[in-house]
Amino acid sequence: MELDLFRWRFVHWQFMLTRPSNYTAGNIGGSVSGVKIAFLGNGSYAFTVTGNSNPDGSIYNSEEAITSQTTGRLYGAIFVRHWDSYITPQRQTIFYGSLKKDGSQYALSKVVNVLKGTNLESPVPQFGSTDNFDVSSSGIAFVSKDPVLQPAIFTKINAYFVPLTDFTVASPPSPIQIQTSGFNGQATSPVFSPDGKQLAFLRRKSVQYESDKLQLFVLTDVAEPNSTINALPTADQKGAWDRSPSSVFWSPDGKTLYLTAEEHGRVALFTLEPPSVTANSSSLPKKVFYDGAISSAYPLSNGDVFISGSNLVDNSIYFHYDSTSGKSNVLSSNAKNGTVFGLSRSQISEIWYPGAAEGTQIHAWVVKPSNFSATQKYPLAYLIHGGPQGSWEDSWSTRWNPAVFAEQGYVVVAPNPTGSTGYGQGLTDAIQGEWGGLPYEDIVLGFQYIEENLDYVDTSRAVELGASYGGYMTNWIQGHDLGRKFKALVTHDGVFSMVSQLASEEQWFPDHDLEGPYWKNPSSWLKWDPSAHTANWSTPHLIIHNELDYRLTIAEGLAAFNVLQQRGIESEFLSFPNENHWVLKPENSLLWHTAVLDFINKHVGLPTYSEQSSYAKQLRSEAWQNRKGDLGRKV
Incomplete structure (x- = not known):
């Protein structure tokens, strides 16, 4: 299909504020x-877009693609499939072009594949997006999986810079790999300084x-690819700041770097x-905003920051952060801080308790019903997050939302x-070699804390x-003493057999967490295998996969x-043929919640x-009727 890209861009970015109507500057063939x-000066703009390219570097158009005469797929390396799709000959790529005045209107140049002939792919599948590249008057920066190492075994993602001042050239310079001595893992979030002369990532x-x-x-200095700081x-390369930032951007004057990062469930x-050519940053990052969970933040021309986010009772909140006063205020709250949904921040509290490892303190969120009364007792819903390197945050979710329970x-x-x-x-790294160890003990101690x-x-x-x-941990709990404390368990897309992780797509994951590949360290894999403890299983259990x-x-x-x-x-067993690791389609999500709540509530x-819901009952009935070969036997 063709995307009339700049009709959309003229509506939303308003390059021609004085024109009474929009128009098409050009078309892109995919x-x-x-x-x-x-902005390049003289009223012209450089732009980048992302899309799929064919093996010859041309833009992929699904309507023009030749239909194969066979459904077979032949591979000589992994990935074979990733997340929820099989690998195809097409690759994600970045295209560039320019928008220049042609008389009274702007004209779109021909778009050029900046990665043609490089064996590089960006944004990085499956979840790479606009945080994987940036464009400035000095060129294009992007990140891409290392082209030499096996992508399913190694996490190495390099940062690259393509020097460009003319965004109409048909043959761009070769990408220059940005060097980071001693750091060979994932690179992300490249962003140019406002003047285009520096790059943070x-x-x-x-x-x-x-x-x-x-x-x-x-x-x-982007002109000096070895000038990275x-x-x-720190001397041991662990870094002076014990937080892991998820994004970075510059202030409009280039004098401040903004970072977003998880901290204590927010x-x-x-x-x-910013560091200079001669010196590193003189102090640790300063926390300036700490309210719920930021989903994105954008610098404003006056130096302030526009923030969008959510919390456990509100699905969408917009904030204005005043960089001069250091204060923030709410611009818009979709749920009026939860009241539209009948929720309140007073339902949310948090606890800390001693963990299994010496000196650790474990944090947990507590969410009460909106009609909570301190004189009553309520059943417990104990939620275990995925990852395992992840966390429950003060944020809204349409999949695992504590407020629903x-x-x-x-x-x-x-x-x-x-x-x-x-x-x-x-605390993050301590999971290695401890899948059913320290985390399980922390969860047991949490249950004891709740009891007491x-x-x-x-x-x-x-x-x-x-x-x-979290599904792995549920299966592990089922086979251990804590499993007898629960009236019902729910496993969604969890691990049953550790050896079966050899069928997973990202092999670096078990290789790291289980301290080596299976053939080198089978004892570590088998030590934490839930299937080894099925003789102890006895608690009612809903499986979703x-x-x-x-x-x-x-x-x-x-x-x-x-x-x-x-x-x-x-x-019970619930499955969706058209969903991946997550359940995203609305009716499927409603059936998911119906099956889960029906199972645990009873x-x-x-x-x-x-x-409680006639429509939910109808969906459940339809799903029940869709079973093939059912004998009608109740266990």
Whole structure:
């Protein structure tokens, strides 16, 4: 298909503010997105877009693609498939061009593939986006998987710079790899300074660890690719700042760098003075905004910052941060801080308790029902997050939303045990070789803390739920003592057999966390295998697994369900043929929530969701009828 790109751009960016109507400056012969622009002077602009390219470097157009005479796929290297799709000959790429005045109107130049003939791909699949590249009057910066190392085994992503001043040239200069001595992991978030002379970006040290700490680097002169400075260095290369920033951008005057980073279950905004050619940054980043979870932040021309984010009771909040006063104010709150949904920030609290490892403190969110009464006792919904290098944040979600469970009548406790992010790199790294060890012990200690300290929680009516690594932990809990504390368990796309991780697409993940590939260290893999403890399984259990999940194949869910059924344990299995690791389609999401809430509610004495919603009951009935070969037997 053709994307009439600049009709859209003229409407939204208003290059021609004085014109009474918009017009088409030109067409691009394929589907593109991710527009970025840079002013070149004399009323002209450089732009970049991203889209798929054919093996010859031309832009991919699905309507013009030749239909293959076979459905077979032949591979000589991994990846074979990634996330939810098989690898095809097409590659993501960055195209550039210019927009110049032609008489009274702007004209679009021919777009050029900046990566043609390089064997590089950007944005990096599957989730690379506009944070993987930037454009300025001096050229284009981007990140790409290392072209030599196996992409499924190594996490190395390099940063590159393509010097360009004329964005109409048909043959761009070859990309220059930006050097970062001693750091060979993932690079991300390249962003030019306002004058285009410097480049800031983030990079990890390890070549085979996707959750190593991101550190800030600045290329102080884009004309000198070896002028890279680690902004906050230490002799051991661990970095002076014990946080892992997720994004970086410059102030309009180029005198301040802004960073977003997780901290204690929130995503905060920090400021830092940029390093110079002769000196690193003189102090650690300063926290300037700490309210919920930032999803994006943009500098304004006057030096202030526009922030969008959410929290546990509001799905969309916009803030204005005043860089002069250091204060922020709410510009818009979609749910009026939760009140539109019948929620309130008073429902949210947090607890800290001693962890299993000496000296650790584990943080957990507590979410109460909106009609909470301190004189009553409520069943517990214990939520375990995925990752395992991740965390429950003060943020809104349409998939795992604690408020949904709280409004059913649960007190929700969501702990961030060993392996979680935002509490220092030490806690994150401690998951290695400890999948069913320290995190499980932290979760046990959290349950004990709830029993002893939260007198409004009825732990005799507790349920536990988790997805991905949280699903692994649920299966692990089922086979251990803590599993007998719960009335029901829910596993979404979880690990059943550790050896089955050899079928996953990103092999660097188990190789790192389980301390080596299976054939070199089988004992570490087998030590934490949930399938080894199925003789202890006895708690009612709902298994959910999706057919497009190539990270954890559907065999994991089917194996767990087969065990439950053969052992005579009350159990159900829910699957979606058109969903991946997540459930994203609205009706599927409603069925997901219906099945989950029906299963756990009946075990703690709460009304099922099907009893509360006729449409949800209809969806559940349709899903039940869709089963093929069912014998109608209830376990």
